[in-house]
Amino acid sequence: MSSSISSSISRMSRSIPGSPMRPASTSISASRLPIQYVTMVATFQAHPILSESERALRDRFQPIFDEIRDGAIAREQSRELAFESVERLRKAGFLALRIPREHGGSGATLPQLFRLLVALGEADSNLPQILRAHFAFVEGRLNALDDDNRELWYARVVDGALFGAAMAERTAATETTVTLTRSDGDRWTLNGDKYYSTGTIYANWIVAAARDGETRVSLAVPRDRPGVSVVDDWDGFGQRLTGSGTTRFRDVHLDDDHVIRRFEAGQHPSDTYITAFYQTFHLAALAGIANAVLRDSIAFVQAKTRTFGVPGLSEPRHDPLVQRVVGRLSSLAFSANAIVDQVSATMQAVHEARLAGTSVPADYAAADIQAFQGQQIAIGQVLEATTLLFEVGGASAVSESRRLDRHWRNARTLASHNPAIQRERAIGDFYLNDKTPDAAWREAFEKTSTEPATPHTGGQPDVGDVVLAHAAEERDAA
Template sequence: MPAANPRPPVTATAPGPPTTAQVIADDAEALAVAAALAEEFRAGAAARDAERGLPTREVERLSASGLLAVTVPAEHGGADVRTETLAEVFRLLGSADASLAQIPQSHFAYVNVVRLHGTPAQREFLFGEVLAGRRLGNAQSEAGTKHVQDIRTRLRRRPDGSYVLDGVKSYCTGALFADWIPVLARADDDRPHVAYVPRHAPGVTVVDDWDGMGQRTTASGTVRLAGVAVPADRVLPHHRTLEGPQLHGALAQLLHAAIDTGLAAGALAEAVAFVRTKSRSWFESGAETAAEDPLLIQRFGEPALQVRTAEALLKEAARGVDAARARLTDDTAAEASVAVAAAKVRAAQAAVEVSSALFEVAGTRSALASLNLHRHWRDARTHTLHDPARWKIRHIGRYVLDGTRPPRHGLL
């Protein structure tokens, strides 16, 4: 790990047990910390997945490292790193453990909501919590509704200005590990708001019922909200996010793309290591080792190209988001969203295809359950179902063909 930050750690005392976190100073330190943690997390990834051992210790390490606060604005004491840096942080973590990398994705999305729509007092409080290592989960999606934007959780206003929150949320990644759970709900005006609710507030129940074939340790369970009291100053007007040029959706999607890109790179690295150390050469090749088999060498070039392409598009998209943030208009936001959509499509394809090719190049032994190499494919296939790539391709095509900007719905 890099040397201790010269700035003192920040300590929080609410809403749960005290947490102490380092404060990362800049982009370079963020990348160094992420690289070191990725190597640390890689060692236990296969066992955690096989046993569905929730990564409580690893999540605590993320908090203590200061990585979860790297997007806090400089005026509030954060590093305010570039989007390109944040994407690389997620790519590094995804290359080590895609499930673990998924846990803080919503954290950063909802830190961004505070940045966009928080009042000065809300920013001071919530950014302070994040700097102290507090984790934001998510309670956004709902099961059994007509579509992803059919939100039925309700935030009803009381006469004193506070709110009462009721609803049931599904796929709540990271909620089990959260200190605060941002809940997407419709208020009395039927517009979406986000309520920042303490994980252990009365009326909040987090159920560990996630049973996906992949991303087994993301703790993406159910959150039940029954008569949860919410002070007025813990509610932010999320509907304003989509009322003008916005990068909120692009940022969230970019982090998904970074996880998939990292996953593909991790699967390729594991295939390389396996072939170099465990695979036997095919008798017809005449090669002494599998790594010298000319057909295998050719086959390895194909996933390597997929990974390189995904990495290049990820960097390009991240730089596009940074450029648009510096001069935000409908046109710059559209260009950034299209770049992110392209990166997301390519990253999803790379993750699924490279994690499948791993077995083709590594051979029969790679299929042993005891090695758990199939976790890469299971994670890729599960994570890439998050939102359909076919619609991203459609929006890219419309933009290229007639200049139609992508819609503002938060998933582009």
């Protein structure tokens, strides 16, 4: 690992209150533990210690989260898409959390945003993923300091506009095949199909990737344009309500102002933490699942009055073995929450450095590496929690009416995004060979771009192609 990136990680961590990389000589008394490390899993433990602004945000949105939680099992059982929940969040201004206050938003920091997303994920893990592309688009506008139209987008978000994504394609090659062609004057025509269009079925706008000849373009397409159709054909066994299906564009007419930016293939911005941002959405949803597992295990145990092998009435909550299981679940949840806090705080530090004009490439690499490291740990721990949950109960724990299996299915599905084995290899390459994830991506792109594309035969794309496609999706939205 290069000294510049190592020092950047250390610098970013030391600038974050409560960083685990605080110098060892610094002692912190229990009464002065950093906020993010004493506010975990607040819905079923002691009330958290929050800043006034964060308390106001939590008080504003927690009642909505509670309503979403109360309907989660029924939606899961009937596979009812979460339109009502999304609408509640929209009306409450949740979509404008990151919009600066002077433009009508809440001006939330990244740690504040992701803690709210964890709480939302505890209520229903589908919701953070539904909103993932929306907040990535907003984050892109916040960091696009040369974008003359960003105040226009701010206003639309404050008015309730929701953005979905149509980036990935079901092809064997990593190439974008959706086309944007010139029609009359300043009009354009969009044609092609996208898949994994998470959130688009709920959206007003679709952020899409296309090609205009050899040039790549990022587009903002009105969802109600003639020729746009969204199909709910996502058939994953988890995160079933995210609407991550097909989006079709058939002779969709667009104007110049629908083109966000143009760039050459492979020329994606390196001064961005958008990859870490996307990954942290999954980490937040996973942390929310871990919190929900702990919540459900506590409720299940406290209501039980009998134990297998014990005659008569009993109280399993006093059973040391059950206490041990719940203690482990609480620790797994704590770890998942702490990871989200650390990565989001690092991104906040990078964001502030960017706005101040002091950010360097190593800062963005530091954010990516921390997000990748968090992914390696959180996935295993949350999957452990979703299985360990069943050790606190007998056969009644597997009742369809409880749907406790949804926690494992949803966590496993989230864990399958952005393959962890690829990210683990990238971390090792970084530490051993000083190769940042951005540099590795560019090298892989150059290699694949010189090889002939393999025609799609209806089978599954190569895992390496999938990783590159996801990387392109994340960067194109920046």
